[in-house]
Amino acid sequence: DSGSAAGSVAVVSGGVGAARFLRGLMDVVDHERITAVVNTGDDTVLHGLDISPDLDTVTYTLAGAIDPERGWGLVDESWRAMESLERYATVRPEGSAAAPRWFNLGDQDLATHFYRTARRREGASLTEITAEIARAWGLRLNIVPMTDDRCSTVVTLAAVDGEAPTDVSFQDYFVRLRHSVAVQAVRFDGDARLSDTARRAFTDARTIVIAPSNPIVSIGPMRSLPGVDELLASRRTDTVAVSPIVGGAALKGPADRMLVELGFEASVVGVARLYADIASVLVVDTVDEHLADEVERAGMRCVVAPSIMSTPSLAADLARITLAAGRTVSDIE
Ligand code: FO1
16 A cells, blocks of 8 residues: 555545545545545525535545435435425515525435534634534545635626626536536636635645546636645646546536637647646546647646546546656656
């Protein structure tokens, strides 16, 4: 086991892809040495509840409780609370947004949002609450939100039929509109700063991994916080990214389409151009081996490995290769 010699690892994380990578990493590194710094740009408030989808996806996946088909929410979930909202939808006055049904909160999942919301009202920070939730799920690794402040991903939808482009929240785009609409721009609202815990993780880590998450809407929010790109750039030789694009497509979600709509290339080369300033190595899947030279011309060393984490053991192999790639670089440069 290379774990004890590996030092600490900080993982820049979004949702599903990051969670699977972290699951693999837990087989390779002592859990206490792992810090997942997780995107909160997707966070939303519904029914008055504070919902942090990426934090919950990471927590539930690592606890072995995620629904494997959906990739979000809990396994063996029931939906009676959601179904019961139907009664109120009939009396809701015009213009009211009460009792929304488009975002599915399972009966067991609701307990997490109840707890998070109640603790927030008591004045606890999202960092403290997230650690409490991870502990409740029996996890020993550090799961930390990127910020304790509000940072909201806003998606500008492309104009249709000569009408003005419209801004929607990330969950409106992703869930309500099923990300089936063209995107013209993405921005991050709020006056957020990187949390001290996250900053310490990035500063102290032996290796920083940028997980295979959507570069724009999962990794992008963190990079938008003041000083984060500079901090990662200062650790560039110890930072390894894993490409979320395999064979020109995203394994899950709209990353491929979104990259193209925003003027980037949906390929490992496009990913390399986005990350070259903050990471020195890009891990790409074997199907993209023919693009390795182009990745290197974009300014990143290219490591080719099977990157589809369809089993925990493949995820562990990928984690091992990713850590080894980071070590080689900082030993040479
Ligand atoms: N994704 C959906 O596509 N539909 C849903 O109804 C939905 C509900 C939901 C509830 C809790 C949660 O933690 C995640 C949920 N997600 C749902 C996933 C979420 O929208 C996305 O995974 C992320 O925001 C994108 O990374």
